[in-house]
Amino acid sequence: MSILVFIEADNGVIKKSSLEAVTYGSKLGDVTAVAMGSIEESELAKTGKFGAAKVLHCSDERLNDGVIAATAALIAEAASQVSASTIVMSRSSLVDAVAARVAIKTNSAVVANVQDLPDTSNGFTVKRGVFTGKAFAFVSVPDGNKVLTIAKNVVQLEESGADAAVEGISVNFSDADFGVKRVGVHKQEGDILLPEADKVVSAGRGLKGPENWQMIEDLAGTLGAATACSKPVSDMDWRPHHEHVGQTGIKVAPQLYIAVGISGAIQHLAGVNSSKVIVAINKDPDAPFFKAADYGVVGDAFEVVPKLIEAIKNNQN
Amino acid sequence: MKILVCISNVPDTTTKIKFVDNKLDTKGVQFIIGPYDDFALARAVEIKEKEGGTVTVLNVGLADTEPSIRKALAIGADDAVRINAEPTDSLFVAKQIVEYAKDKDFDMILMGRESSDFNSGLVHGLVGELLSWPSIAPAMRLDIDGSTAKLHREIEGGHEEVEVGMPFVAGCQEPIAEWKIPNMRGIMMARKKPLAVIEPVGVDGVTSYDSFELPPEKGECKMVDAAQMDELVGLLKNEARVL
The missing domain is CATH 3.40.50.1220 (TPP-binding domain)
Known part of the structure; x- marks a missing residue:
């Protein structure tokens, strides 16, 4: 089964939560990762140690701005190229905003805030957090493509294997993909997020x-x-x-x-x-x-x- | 400015969550407008008061959600529509919103960043993609400048300022506006405002909620004397293993 995992970096370093998503994906099938913006190839290759065979990297600089619609277009294009049946992303402010759009673009069912690996003994059931942390729900996902956003610490990182191959990916973005313009960023620097x-x-x-x-x-x-x-x-x-x-x-x-x-x-x-x-x-x-x-x-x-x-x-x- | 505000009807945030027969035990539970949706509604009413226009409020729910809808009308929405269905999952709700909104020329569709019961936070993105409109969430500030909307979107450790033309969808959160408490005049007027009830469209490919579970009970809290912080550090290091 082909699994696509969207990974994000912070200051050029792949987030731990993104590596967790790669590990999660590797439990479901063969993982291709997709990344965007300014990240060194050697850093991207690191995902191989957590189970990714290949990384598709879109170096279009406009994506450094974390544009929601364009990010969704990239992930959908990558999913199409590798015929992904499931797309896994670790929750972040960007992923939370992007996942739904990816689901529509790829004709997928989408489940957010997943807390564990799926139970595939009878269909595809995932556990997710509901009632703002006061309960969990078990959700059956219909057959077909799936998009999952996973919570932090859902899987333990497992490091083994070799570097992943890094390839470029180009996307025919439309003007609408950049319809939201970022005009400023206010972010604390140096502190732990x-x-x-x-x-x-x-x-x-x-x-x-x-x-x-x-x-x-x-x-x-x-x-x-x-x-x-x-x-x-x-x-x-x-x-x-x-x-x-x-x-x-x-x-x-x-x-x-x-x-x-x-x-x-x-x-x-x-x-x-x-x-x-x-x-x-x-x-x-x-x-x-x-x-x-x-x-x-x-x-x-x-x-x-x-x-x-x-x-x-x-x-x- | 023609604004659609989508609201959820959720248990009061102080509710002790329990389940009976794999459903929320609603006995004694007070239902309210979703807290995030309430921020979106408050901001929509402020924008209407400043820029002119209308605010329509939409809820996907059965008749028991009407007190929340009436409250939204009392807060300042002009009219309301209830899609007469149990909201089973995000896609189902999004498709109802899209079916209603697609030919109504709204300038913006506002809602909370997520409902506080199912917390998926997907509906704004689904609606945006289905309508081919931009979607922005979580929006913590929204100002209108002519035909441009200026928003602050929360990101890790701060926020970004973005600008977008209309129409667009936003999933809102504080501090976009202060919650509004309806006054007596608003409550009286709300009774006369139109509330249309529309039957839902069918949606394929939805997820289904099979069962629920409560988190494991916390063990007893171990108390440490205020003068013995070395002991606390020892416990965190050797017993809890988090240092």
């Missing part, structure tokens, strides 16, 4: 004001973690919206989530309950977060956080 982070330090109203975030950044820096916040904090503009984790914000699934001064309202928990380990630090012993956390500390954030930073540093030495 929240949706990709293995560790997250998050803080809420318990910090009393934006001027107190330095210790949160220090804790995050010590751990190599990304910073996040609760909805009220983002609503009050203490922190930017792209740090807001919860029901209507970013959903995270890190190895470690440390919540400081966040009570743990059900809407916040919906954004974090896929985390592997949760630590809650709150001065209120009845804070609901303690019911959702693995480890809890009852105490004043302004005393606990500096002690925690010190303990982590001691441990690292």
